[in-house]
């Protein structure tokens with residue numbers, strides 16, 4: 032191994048109670064909200080073709096060329112009179128989300144809390160009140176844990192640099208920026224002590240990557256101040272500039288935080304690690320975009336399949352919502368949340384607190400496991416209505432009883448005559464009158480294989 036001063040702090044998964052709680056979530060909600068919700072992906076009548084929350088950064092092409100005079104003054108009109116954190120939290124609860132990741136500050140640097148380290152905050156808007164506090168309190172009241180999204184990139188701060196500083200002047204400015212960043216993170220932990228973790232973003236700049244010593248110390252300090260704090264692999268790089276996995280290929284942080292708008296194709300890709308997948312409902316819009324008609328919008332069915340793909344491989348799926356400039360979650364998102372919640376409410380036993388089942392993925396859908404219960408969530412029901420389970424002979428457990436929605440199903444062990452086959456086969460017979468209209472969970476009570 033390569034000797035490292037600023038590599039991974041741990042080998043293997045974190046197994047304290049806070050991390051076990053994180054592992055049990057299954058489904059989370061992401062919310063991206065800020066002044067970018069005011070233009071909603073459009074500028075001076077033109078549609079901007081990137082992600083709405085990035086509109087400030089792409090001068091021209093339907094985005095503000097003179098962003099300092101225009102975009103950076105939007106906060107003076109930010110007055111989300113429809114904002115109701117309790118309403119958001121109730122909707123998230125009904126969707127079945129167990130945690131929320133909420134944008135305290137995105138790349139534009141606008142703070143949704145009254146930070147004392149900058150004037151570019153909610154305090155100096157017509158709205159004035161602390162958005163982050165209202166969200167944390169409302170979601171916690173619904174039993175939903177809150178994680179704080181924090182962008183290291185801060186286009187508003189004079190000391191922010193993308194490229195590593197080369198001049199004395201830039202180095203001094205960047206030192207100010209580092210201190211400012213640390214101050215804001217300590218401020219967030221102090222103001223919102225129930226937060227369970229940070230979800231860091233905007234950490235790909237060379238200026239930040241070159242700060243291995245500073246970021247390593249900062250991560251340690253945050254954890255010391257806030258025992259149990261959960262931080263993903265995106266926060267920092269090691270002294271060789273390696274991100275997510277250090278120079279010895281060891282995961283940095285508490286879980287793999289790289290699955291943004293993509294999912295691992297198979298278990299061996301994530302190989303037992305903890306990870307999250309953060310997912311937009313349109314192809315690539317995190318902040319509010321007023322136009323949802325020009326691209327595909329994922330359905331609740333799409334998202335339920337992604338959810339089972341994630342949890343079947345020890346991941347959490349975090350679905351993003353982008354409230355508009357007045358604080359409304361758009362009706363389309365509300366409908367998806369409601370439809371998904373209806374399905375999750377009847378499938379939760381296969382989702383919450385489950386883990387990878389240690390079996391090859393079945394064609395019918397996804398296996399998850401919890402103790403002696405194996406769950407098969409069926410998305411693809413076979414025409415012959417026989418679910419043939421292939422259980423390796425050396426699998427610790429074998430099926431004892433199979434139920435669907437509490438009703439017992441006939442299960443027969445069959446001999447396929449392929450005696451060198453490493454599997455034992457069990458046929459689960461679905462009754463003729465069993466014709467579900469949605470994916471469903473088969474519960475397979477297992478017993479120790481003799």
Ligand SMILES: C[C@@H]1N[C@@H](C#Cc2ccccc2)[C@H](O)[C@@H]1O
Nearest residue numbers: 063082084085232233291309317
């Ligand atoms: C969680 C997501 N990460 C942010 C990003 C990005 C990004 C930056 C450069 C190239 C491709 C994507 C998005 O704005 C959103 O916050």
